[in-house]
Amino acid sequence: MSSPMTASPEIEIAGRRIGADHPPYVICELSGNHNGSLERCLSMVDAAADTGCDAIKIQTYTADTITLDVDRPEFKINGGLWDGRSLYELYQEAQTPFEWHAAIFERARKRGVTIFSSPFDETAVDLLAGLDAPAYKIASFEAVDLPLIRYAAAKGKPLIISTGMANLAEIETARNTALEAGAAGVLLLHCVSSYPATFADANVRTVADMAARFGCPIGLSDHTPGTAASVAAVSVGAAAIEKHFTLARADGGPDSAFSLEPAEFKALVDDTKNAWAALGRAHYDVLGSEQANLQYRRSLYVTADVPAGAILSRDNVRSVRPGIGLPPADLDKVLGRPAARALTRGEPLAWDMVGE
Numbered sequence: 001m002s003s004p005m006t007a008s009p010e011i012e013i014a015g016r017r018i019g020a021d022h023p024p025y026v027i028c029e030l031s032g033n034h035n036g037s038l039e040r041c042l043s044m045v046d047a048a049a050d051t052g053c054d055a056i057k058i059q060t061y062t063a064d065t066i067t068l069d070v071d072r073p074e075f076k077i078n079g080g081l082w083d084g085r086s087l088y089e090l091y092q093e094a095q096t097p098f099e100w101h102a103a104i105f106e107r108a109r110k111r112g113v114t115i116f117s118s119p120f121d122e123t124a125v126d127l128l129a130g131l132d133a134p135a136y137k138i139a140s141f142e143a144v145d146l147p148l149i150r151y152a153a154a155k156g157k158p159l160i161i162s163t164g165m166a167n168l169a170e171i172e173t174a175r176n177t178a179l180e181a182g183a184a185g186v187l188l189l190h191c192v193s194s195y196p197a198t199f200a201d202a203n204v205r206t207v208a209d210m211a212a213r214f215g216c217p218i219g220l221s222d223h224t225p226g227t228a229a230s231v232a233a234v235s236v237g238a239a240a241i242e243k244h245f246t247l248a249r250a251d252g253g254p255d256s257a258f259s260l261e262p263a264e265f266k267a268l269v270d271d272t273k274n275a276w277a278a279l280g281r282a283h284y285d286v287l288g289s290e291q292a293n294l295q296y297r298r299s300l301y302v303t304a305d306v307p308a309g310a311i312l313s314r315d316n317v318r319s320v321r322p323g324i325g326l327p328p329a330d331l332d333k334v335l336g337r338p339a340a341r342a343l344t345r346g347e348p349l350a351w352d353m354v355g356e
Contacts, residue, residue, distance in 0.1 A: 007175065007216035011158045011185030014114040014134040016054060018187060019217045020237050024272045027242040028053040028265060032094025033253035040247070041100065042107050048245055049111035051266040056108050057137060057242070060101065060128060061120035063091040081195050081257055094254040098127055105131045118142075125152050133157065140164030140193045140221070143174045153181035160240075161186060162221045164193030168213070175214055187240055188214060190233070191221035196258035199224055204233040211237050223258050227268045234275045241272050299325035299348060300334065306343040309355070311336060317349060324348035 010019030018025045028048040034041035048056050067087040068075065075087050082090055096104070101117075108115035118137040119125040125148075128136065136152040140162040143149075153159055159178045163171050171188065178186050190206045202224050210218045219240025220233040230241045244259035253259070260268060286294065304316040312334050319328035325348030326334065338355040347353070 007179065007214060008185050009215060009217060011187050011217055013055070013116075013158055016114070019239050020211065022239065023276050024234050024238060025055065025219070025240040026053045026269050026272060027055045027057050027240060029057045029242055029244045030096075031059055031244050031253075031255040031259070032096070033244070033246040033255055033259055034096065035251065035253050036093070038097075038100050038103065041096070041104060044245065044247055045104060045107045045113075045115075046111065047247060047262045048265070049108070049113045051262060052269045053113065053265065055114040055116065057115070058096050058101070058104060058117045059094075059120070059139075060096065060098070060117045060124035061091065062095050062098070063088050065121040065123060066091050082254070090254065098124075101127060101131060105133075119148070119152060121148065122151050125155065129155050135160060138162065138174070138178075140166070140191050144170055146173070146177050149174055149177045150181040153178040153183035156182050156184055158185045158187065159183040160189060160219075162189045162191040162242075163210075164191035164221070171210075171214070175216065185216070187217045187219060189219045189221040189240065189242060190238075192223060195223055195255070196225055197223040199229060202229045202232075204229055204236055204238075207233050207238045208236040225258065227260075227264070227271055230268055231271050231275045234272045235279065241268070243268055295323050296321050297323035298328050299323040300328060300331060301325050302343045302345055302347045302349060302353075305345050306339045308340070308342045309338050311338055312354065316343075326350065 010017055016025065028051065030041065030044050034044060045056060069088040077083060077085050105115050114134060116133045116135045116137060117128050118139050119128055120142060135158045137160040138149055143161055143163060143166050161174050175186050175188060188210060190210060192201050194201065204220060207218050207220060217239040219242065220230060220238045221242040222230045230243060244255045245265055246253055246256045246259035246261060248261055249256045249259065298319040298321055300317055301320050302316060303318050306316050317334060319331065334354055340353050340355040343353055
């Protein structure tokens with residue numbers, strides 16, 4: 001893919017380097033699962049911090065900044081998790097009020113966790129800039145809103161852009177627009193904009209393809225159940241994982257059905273980082289951790305007492321564990337030759353025990 005500006009394979013958010021050569025950057029998305037309670041939202045921040053996530057993300061909009069309160073068919077949701085609801089009604093329920101933001105940011109910072117948000121219009125960008133947000137996240141549905149991307153990018157922070165529903169040309173345009181407008185790097189998230197997404201639709205191999213095409217770090221915004229897709233994405237190079245979070249799915253909430261509970265999210269953090277560590281590099285030599293076990297590999301041993309001069313055969317020599325004797329590859333060189341001395345069952349075979 002061509003670009004008017006060169007994308008970097010790494011970005012930095014609040015001092016944390018993000019790229020394929022670093023452990024995955026795990027983003028805990030609180031979304032609207034606060035259920036309209038600031039106290040619950042702050043409890044979610046605390047619970048998220050306890051999981052070991054790298055960042056907490058919220059969403060910054062009001063129903064009036066994201067849609068219109070009109071009674072027309074196209075403003076009604078057909079099918080899926082929110083079937084029959086109006087966009088305005090859904091976003092009224094799910095919004096995180098602007099007046100909560102300072103308290104939420106303060107709590108996250110007190111807990112030592114990076115926090116940023118998805119702005120959905122310019123007023124949201126300005127609010128977040130006033131809170132010194134270290135990055136901005138552009139949601140999949142807004143990835144085609146180039147004026148919003150330009151406005152957020154002009155703040156000079158990194159931009160994270162989800163790519164659900166976007167084709168290659170739209171992704172390239174969004175990335176280039178962000179870089180041209182002054183973003184301090186771009187992180188693209190492969191995303192399937194269905195809620196919940198199925199494993200069959202996850203297509204996490206797209207992560208590796210995007211990395212080859214776009215030259216910037218690539219992650220996964222994961223709406224599938226559980227943690228499997230996220231771990232799989234790390235195995236193909238995902239530099240970041242974003243996943244929705246709730247205190248308890250049983251409590252309900254707009255996004256609770258595809259959100260992880262605290263213990264599950266901690267498992268996500270641990271599993272994705274362990275998966276990254278396990279990737280390592282192509283390696284064929286003996287590792288330091290294997291060195292002590294070399295002695296237990298197979299080797300040639302005397303398996304029955306052998307008088308001096310008797311012929312060595314499969315009846316009295318074979319390969320067994322441990323590995324003190326001759327290599328098993330030497331078996332054919334040994335068979336049919338005489339014992340140089342009397343041999344005792346259980347002795348490791350050596351060349352000075354084999355006659356000519």
